[in-house]
Amino acid sequence: MRRVLAIILANFAITISRMFSRGSGSVIGGAIARMINPKITKDLSRDLKTIVITGTNGKTTSVRLIAQILKADGRKVVFSHLGANMINAVTSVLLSAYDILGRKKADYAIIEVDEGTIYKVIGELQPIMIGLTNFFRDQLDRYGEIDVIAKKIADSLSRLPARTVILINANDPAVVYMADFLKEQTVKYYGIRSKSDGPEQTSDSTYCLRCGNRLKFLRRHYSHISDFICLKCGYKTPKPDLAIAEMANDQAEIIDHNSAKFKLALPGRHNLSNAALAALAGRCLGISNKNIIRALTNFKPAFGRGEIIKAGNQSFQLQLVKNPTSFNQALNGLNFWQKPVLLIAINDNYPDGRDISWLWDVDFEALNNKVQKIILSGTRGWDMAVRLKYAEFKPSDITISTNINTALDQFLAGFKSEPAYVFSTYTATLAIRENLRKKGAVAPIWELE
């Protein structure tokens, strides 16, 4: 009874919250439900087939890819939107599987969980499957060190039932390390194949976590995502149960017992990793190649994850950036058929990471002389200006407006049909989204499928 009450009240709160447009109510519903019934998260998770995705980069995209794959197979799914990934937001996602009267309307819940808190939260979730994307140094002021986090998470996962499937990124040394602690669970590996080494950029996992020796990268896909081996103790990239290979002409190929070629709707090697995770999840759930490929080919990215936004006659790509690797990957994906126009909005609120030192690890030098103009914004827009000054950008190409609304207007007024990109940290992305929603350029989050 208490459970149904909790569900009804929480869903009511979410509905009201949306009516007054205060975000999608994605945290308030969960908070209310947990106040009424602290066990609600556990109850709901047990009654649904819950899939949890955690790691540093790629969670939101991987969650959506898996959701699309399940939907392509006709299964009923709810999943995390907006990248909100702490316990209240997680509970809200579980709640959304129930209608306002407390009746179940979905069978699967695919949930993104923050890697800094998953070890605390996992006890309340009863997942059938967990996907680990990668570990990059992100928001050090919040989390601390990679091997400590990996071990902490692995310890908490090691207490899950033996039938729990755990999907491990074979190309990330820190994620592969976790498998050492997951002897009882069903571990499966996914990976990518590429034909050439990516540019040498910041690497967070250069040392073997078993013996401390320096790792050798046989193939560096991007950053430390690689085919690696430790020449001292033999620790190396395991053979993946499913790999996705990068092919010519934007094509990709799934490589396992059931290989197939397809065209992934997302750019970049980091998205090949996300797609491999999702495809392996689909395989484990018995979904056909046809449906997996259909989903990957027709995929539309989440807000701020590389999606193309149309505002009037203009269109631009919006990409969330959170750490050197995601920014470097985003910059690698730029199109230079004409000099692009950029808006870079850097906030330092708590969810963005308060220490903006990370901007110095991003390779802006590679952009020099290749852009038409850049507008800098956010609470740390001037720090970005310092960064670009030292990357030797021409000051005449740069405008600084810390107010994001002003900056967005200047950005939209500054181009017609040239390639245009917005790179923004988490809260800046939300602010941009809200601005665009008011202009009618994007649908409210909860209407997104």
Add this chain to the structure above:
Amino acid sequence: MKLIIFHMYSQVMNLYGDRGNLIALKKRASWRGIGVEVRDVGLGEPADFSDCDILFVGGGQDREQEIIYRDLLGHGPAIKKYVDCGGVLLAVCGGYQLLGKYYQFVDNTRLKGVGLFDLRTIASGRRAIGNIAIRADIGNQNIDLVGFENHGGKTLLGDGAKPLGKVIYGQGNNGKDQTEGIIYKNAIGTYLHGSLLPKNPQLADYLITNALKRKYHDFKALSPLADKIEMTARQIAFQIAKKES
């Protein structure tokens, strides 16, 4: 004129943006027509500091620091000699700690340091994390330095040791005595990230000037650069530190 910067353990001790310090030194020198060469000194590699004009050691994750500290101890006598002869050195966070007398863990075991700086660091449960502003006394200037600190160790300076500055907003060395960092001859140690030098160009110029004076005896002063962008960013960072405190 040319400067040679030795960057120790760049592959390992490269925590969050310390690279910005190298970038700032390189650019500010080259914008004045001074050539800069950066030499990476890695684990297990020998180093002859007689060529060195500026020595930089950054911070790292605890795990990485354990890997390098024995190697750093090996360079200890050479580093001390280099600094005693007026060599310019900048050590941030982990580098700063390891150049002290020792680092003491929670179980009271100690990691021996190089002993260049008269300080010791004691591991503490609560991390000092946040924006920080200090009033530094370097050369004959009083300048405010802004940055971001993130450290679990509490550093205590010896009786005669001179701090880099006094905390205006933030925790500093240990959250108690209002000191931040250390300055000893031409060597500076600090917990400030940010990165440190880009937003504190006067400090970058101070290091470059000292290095040039030591190498070229008739060198007088650096020509000034237009640092308006840095000054605006500093102001904002200062206000953020103030709001946080």
